[in-house]
Amino acid sequence: MSVINVGQAVVLGAVEGVTEFLPVSSTGHLKITEGLMGIPVDDNAVVGFSAVIQVGAIAAVLVYFFKDIVRIVSAWGRGLRDKDERHSHDYKFGWWVIYATIPIVVVGLAAKPLIEGPLASLWVVAGSLIAGSGVMWAADQMGRHKRGEDDTSFKDAMLVGSSQILALLFPGFSRSGATMSTGLILDLDRVAATRLSFFLGIPALTGAGLYELKDALGTGVGAAPLLAGTLVSFVVAYGSIAWLLKFVAKHSFNAFVIYRIVIGVALFGLLGAGVLDS
Numbered sequence: 001m002s003v004i005n006v007g008q009a010v011v012l013g014a015v016e017g018v019t020e021f022l023p024v025s026s027t028g029h030l031k032i033t034e035g036l037m038g039i040p041v042d043d044n045a046v047v048g049f050s051a052v053i054q055v056g057a058i059a060a061v062l063v064y065f066f067k068d069i070v071r072i073v074s075a076w077g078r079g080l081r082d083k084d085e086r087h088s089h090d091y092k093f094g095w096w097v098i099y100a101t102i103p104i105v106v107v108g109l110a111a112k113p114l115i116e117g118p119l120a121s122l123w124v125v126a127g128s129l130i131a132g133s134g135v136m137w138a139a140d141q142m143g144r145h146k147r148g149e150d151d152t153s154f155k156d157a158m159l160v161g162s163s164q165i166l167a168l169l170f171p172g173f174s175r176s177g178a179t180m181s182t183g184l185i186l187d188l189d190r191v192a193a194t195r196l197s198f199f200l201g202i203p204a205l206t207g208a209g210l211y212e213l214k215d216a217l218g219t220g221v222g223a224a225p226l227l228a229g230t231l232v233s234f235v236v237a238y239g240s241i242a243w244l245l246k247f248v249a250k251h252s253f254n255a256f257v258i259y260r261i262v263i264g265v266a267l268f269g270l271l272g273a274g275v276l277d278s
Contacts, residue, residue: 003045008037009225010232013053017236020057023177023256028125035276047116049221055209056233061198064241096154100161101203107165122271122278128172129264133257136181140253143184149192156186161200190248
């Protein structure tokens, strides 16, 4: 019998879709939602399910940024064949995405027992939500927001890509929050930092979903819940991406900072009162 039914999968898919690209921690919100529904957050099948439905959110990025992705991949392919094409920013950016994914892959494989064990605790999620809020607020204040997407460099890509490790090790910190904050510290404007976060998340999250697929299917989650959660995640994430890009063009990240603190404090309270099991 599946540890997650179709109804629960739909709810979790919606949560994943809304929160994957907002800097509020999709992993943290998924774990909180799972806890409220009585689903064991540290079960290997549940961890695998959470990773797989991320593919739905990533598919939304692929569709939303299809023209940009085709342009970058085409430039990268041309550069492999013709050295005269290797001076273009798109060709270089294609390589940067690949290189910037290596750190999180290495750490993810090496720290897998910790990530799926002690670090999966809701206490860690609560603390990371609040700690990540401080980082986001400081980054937004420190950043001069003077560099656009065309001004990004190899150094930017590597630092932003490596910052994904924070969210990997500390669920609740937020992959989007970590990458966007790093981009702001590097003086990228909010839209450039957000778009860079999207592009760098594609290989990391897709790889995680495919890697966890065997665990999700083999240890207690049926195909129907997986399909339902992934489809809902795709639809909701597409809308979330469109909204976020419009929002960051005119607003700071303060609303997300306040929201994260409220959720983190509330989670500490629920855990302390025994309403939720860590």
